[in-house]
Amino acid sequence: MVFPPDGRRLVVYVVYDRRGGVDDYVIHALEGMRDRASHILVVINGKLSDDARRRLAPVSDEILLRENVGFDIWAHKDALDHLGPRLVDFDEIVLTNDTWFGPVRPYGPVFDRMDALDVDFWGMTDHAREEPNPFTGEGVLPYHLQSFWIAVRRSMFASPQWERYWRELPEMPSYFDAVLKHETIFTETFVEAGFASAVAFASDDYPTDHPALFNPTLLIDDGCPLVKRRPFFHWPPFLDRHAVIGRAVLEKVEASGYPTSLIFENLARTVPPKVVTTNLALLDILPRTEVTASEDPASLRVLIVIHATGVASVSPLLERLSWFPAPVDVIVTTSDPELAPAVEELLLKHGQNISTGDVRVVPSANGRDMSAFLIGCRDELLSDRYDVFVKLHDRLPTRRGRTVSEYFRRYTRDNLVGSPAYIANMLALFVREPGLGVVFPPVIQTGYATTGEGWSWYRGMGQDLADDLGIRVPLDGITPLAPFGGMWVGRPEGLGPYLAAEWTYNDFRDRSRELVPDMQRLLERLVSAAAGEQGLHARTVLDAEHASLTHLSTEYKIDQLAVNLPGYPIEQIQFLHRAGWMGTAGAVAFFRMYMKTNHNKVVQRLDPIMHPFGQGARAVLRRVRAGAAAGRALVKGARR
Template sequence: MKTAELIGDWTRPADMFPENGKRLLIYVVFDRRGEVGDFVVYALEHFRAFCDEIVVVSNGPLTAQGRERLEAVGDLVLERPNEGYDIWGYKHGLDAVGERVSQFDELLLVNDTWFGPIRPFGPIFDRMNAHPLHFWGMTDHLRVEPHPFTSEAEYLPYHLQSYWVAVRRRMFESPEWESYWRHLPAMTTYSDAVTKHEGVFTEHFTQLGFSGEVAFPTLTDKIENHAVLYAEQLIDAGCPTLKRRPFFQWPVYLDRLAVIGKWTLEAAERNGYPVKMIFDDLARNVEPRVLNADAALLRVLSATDDGYDPSRPLRTAVMAHIFYVEMTDEIIDRALFLPGPVDLIVTTPDAERARAIEEIIARRELPGLTEVRVVASNNGRDQAAFLIGCRDILLSERYELIVKIHSKKTPQDGANVGRHFRRHQFENLLAGPHEAANVVALFQQQPGLGLAFPPTVHLGHPTMGHGWWANRPGVEELCAQLGIRVPLDEVSPLAPFGSMFFARPEALRLLLAQEWTYDQFGGPEAYIDGSLAHVLERMPVYAAGELGYHSMTIATTDYLAKSYTAFDYNLDQMSVTMPEDTQHQITFLRSAGYVGWGRFRDFVDIWVRLHRPSAADQVERVFARTERARGLLWRARRRIRRG
C-alpha cells in the first residue's frame, strides 16, 4: 500500500522540515457545553513533543473549567463565536499569531474531529519532515463528479481533508497565502465549509505551483470518505488519527457499506488508545441508539464463560419493587445468580405485602443484607419506588452497582405477550450465574459504562418505529429542566423498556437530583403514555450520557435465537415490494412519509411528497376544502332524511 502521494506540479522550490525546525499548531475545538473532553487534552499533550507553540481556538465560549484544561496544555487559548466552522477558527488563530508566524518552519492547522493519536505521531512526523514540499495532509478525498453539494461546479476536486493540514514556511509567507485568508468567504453551512475551503484549498494552491503530499492516501479507487469508512485499515497502516464520524454516521449507511465500528474500536484499543475517552465523548454528543448501532454495543452473554474477576467484586444491591408477592421467590432466585455478596432492597406498597415478603425472605436465609420498605404510595409503581423510596440509598455511595427489577406480569396484555415481556426482562438480565457474572464483568472492565439492559422488546409489541409514543415532549421538557443535552433519538429512544436494568448509581445522578413526589406521578389512571412514569422510563440513558457514561444492551443466546429470526423474517417481508438495499428502501419510505391506511388521499399525499413536494401545502388545502364540503353534504342529507 502507498504511504504517501505527491500533489501538484512542483514548479516552486520546496523544503524539508529543518533538523531543529520550529512548528506552530493551531488547534480548533468545539463543544456546545463549553467543556473540554479528555480526548482533546490527550491529543494536545501528545502534540507537545512536536510543536513549539500551541494555539487553541474555541468556537464558542468555554466554561471556567474548560478554559483551565486548555491552558494547561496550550500556550494561547482563544474564544470566538461559533461561526464559520473550523476554517474561520483557523483564520482567527492565524490573525492572533500575526507576523510571529515567520518564526516557525511549519504551521499545523488541526481540528478536534478525530481521536488520537491512535498510532504514535513520531513516525508520521519523521517521514513527512524528510520530504521537500509546501504542504501536506493526513488523509485525502478523491475527485467527485458530479459535485455532491452544488450545481455551480461540475466536480468536487481532489483534496486533502481539512481536519489536518501542515504548511511549510515558503507557502505561508507567500502573498498567495495571505490573499487566500484575507479573502476567505463567509461560511454558514457545512456545504459552505466543503465548497468554499476544504474542497478548493488543495487545487487552489497546486494550481499556483505549490506542491504537497498526503500521508495516508485513499486505500481503494472507490469515491468514498476513506477516513470514515476505512478507519480500521488506516489505523493498521499507521495513521494516528481516528475520525469521530464513524460513530455518529447514519447506521443504515454504514450497514450498506459493511463498516463495522466495533472492529475499529478494537483496533484503537489494540494499539493502546484509552477507548474510555472515546465513549466519554460519544455518550454526551451522539444519539444513544445511533451509537448503540454504530459501535455495536450489544453484548451476547455467555452461559459458560464470563470473564468476571472475583478479586475485584463490586458492591452490589438488587432493588426490587414487589407488587405481586407470589413473584418474590423468583426475584430472590435471580438475585442469587449475581457473583459475590449481594444486598436485597425490596419496596412494596403496603404493610400486608411487606410482612408476606419478609416471611419468604426469612425462609431463604440470604447471604447479603436485606431490607423491606413500605413506600408511601404505589403511584408511579416501580419508577417512584426506585427514585423516591430508594433515593437515600442511591445517593449514599454505599453501592457501586445496582440491579433494578420489579414483579412484572403485564396483565393488561394478552397472556403470551405478558409472559414474553417478563421473560424478556428477567432472562436477559439474570438468566443464570454465568450470564449475570458476564454483565458484572462489563462494569468491571469498562469504568465508563453507566447502564446495561435488554434490547428493545419487539415480539408482541409494536415498539419498532414507535418507541417514543406520546412521551417525547415530556422527555424534552425534563431534559431541559435537568440540563441534559444529549441528542434525543429520532425514531425510538434507546431505553430500558420495562424499566429493569443494571446501573452505576452515579450514572443516574441527574435523575436523583430531582426530589420527586408521589403526587407528581398521579394515581393508577395516570399510568399511561405521556405520564411521568413513562417519561422517566425513557430517561436513564440520556441522563447517564450527559455525565459521560455510555450504555449497552445485553442479551442471551436463547433470546437472540428468537429475536433475530423474527427480525430477519419481518425485514424480508417488508422489503419484498421495495427495490435495492435497506438504505434505499428506508430513504424512499422516509421521503414518502406516513403511509396511512391506503386510502385515496393517502396515496395522493405519498405521490406529492415523492414527486411534487413543493405542492404539498396546496394539495393539503384542496383535501381540507373537500372534507369540509363532504361534511356539509352529509349533514344536508341527514336533514333531508329527517324531513
C-alpha cells in the same frame, strides 16, 4: 519548502463542546503533539468552563475563545487573524480540530516523513475526485486534502494568495457550506496558484476514495496516527451499506495501545445512544450455563431494588437473589402496606445471600416502580456504598394477551437475572469497563410493535424533560435506546441527572387526561441519555435463546417489509423517510406521499401554511381519543 531541522511548528486546534468542557481525548491528543509543536493555540468555539481552561493549560500555550459561528473553518481564520504578524515566527502551521481520536500510532514517523518533502502544504488524508458531487448530486467533487488536518509551510502562508483566500472567505452557516465553500476547493485553489501539495496517506493506496471513513483499520496498519470520529457516529444504515464496522475499528485502536475509554466517554456524551451501540455493536450474548468472563464480579458492591405488587409475583424474583456471586443488599419497595409482612417473610426465607434486607412501604402508588426507586431509594443511590444497582419489578403488562405478557416476563427476567452464570457474566461487564453505565436487553421484538414508535407521543416532552435535567446528550430520533419495561442494571453515577432533581410522588401522578405523558415512561426512555451525560455508555445483553429468536424473527419481518422496495436497505429507508407518514393508507395519505416523493419542493413551499392545520387536527384527534378512552373506563368501572 522543506521543514528545517530546527523549524518551529504552530498547531491550531479547534474545540467545540456544547457544555463548555473539554473531553479527555482532546487532552490526550494535545499531549501527544507537545514535543512536535513550538506553540499550540487552542481555539474554543463557544464557551469554556473554568475547569476546562485549567485542564487545557498544561497542553497548550494559548487559548482563544470565540463565538461558535462558521465551524472550525472560521475558527482557523480567527486564529490566523489573532496571531497576525507572529505567524512569520513559524515554519509550519498545522490547522486541525477535535474531529479525530489520537495518537493511535505515533505522530513522529509521519512528521519525519513529511518534514523531508519539498512542499508548500500537506494533509494527513485526502479524498479522490468524485463525479457527480455527492453533496449536490451534480458537477464534480474535486480532489482535496481533508480539512481536519492541513499543514502549511511559510512559503504558502506568507504569500499574497494566502492572505486573499482568508480575506475573501465566505460565511459558512451550515456543515455543507464548510465542505463546499472551503474543504473541497482549498487544495485546488492553491495548487492552481502554483503551490505544491502532498498527502501522508493517499487515497490512491487504498481500495476506496475516502479511506478516512471507509478504511480506518488499513490507515492504522500503515501508521496513521489519527482515527476520525465519523466511523463511530455516522448514520448506521450508511455504515452498514459500506460494511464500516465500528467495533472492528475500535478493536484495532485498542490493539494499537490507545485508551478506548476516551472514545467511549466522548461518544456517550455527544452521540445519540442507539447510534453508539449500533455502530460499535454493543450487544453482548451472555452464556447462561457457564461463567466465561475473566473478571471477578464478586468485588462489586451490589444493591438490588425490587418493586413488589403481590406475594406470588415477587417471590420468583426473591428466589433469584441467591444466584448473585456475592452477598447483596436488597430493598423491596411496595405501595401496599398489607403486603409488607409477607414480603419480609420471603426475604428471611431467601436471606442466605443477603447482607442487608429492607421492605420499604412508599407513601404513594404514583409512578409505581420508577418513583419508588428514584424517591424511595434516593439516599442509598446517592451514597457511595454501591458500585452497581439492579432495578427489578414484578408487574406485567395489563393490556396484552396472556402469551405476550408471559413472554415479556421471560424476556426481561431471563436477560437480566437468567441464571447464576448469566448474572456473573453480566456483572463482569462492569468490572471490565469502568465507563459502562447501564445494561439492559434490547427493545423486545416479539409480541410488541415498539420498533418505529418507541417515542410515540413522548418525544417532545422527553426533550423538554431532558433539557430541564441538564441532559445535553442528543436523543435518539425514532425509538430510544431504553429499558422498555423499566428494569435495568447500572451504576448509581449514571443516575446523576435524575437524582439531582428532588421529585415528589405528586410529580408522578397520572396526567393522561391533561394529555401529559407519564413521568415514569419519560424517564424510562431517557435512561441511556442520562448515563451518557455522565460520560457513561450503555450496552445491551441477551442470552443465546432470546438472541436467536430476536434475530431470526426480525430478519423475517424485515424481509417481508422490504419485498416491494428496491435497492439496498439505506435506499429503502431514505425512500420511506422521503415519502413520510402513511397513516391509514387513505387517498389523502397516498397523495401526500406522492407529492413528497416526486414534488418535494412544492411541499416545502406549502408546508408553512399547511403544518399548523395539521397540528390542530392531530390535537383534536388526540382529545377525542382521550375522551373515548375515559368513557370506556367509566363504563368498564360501572359494569364491575
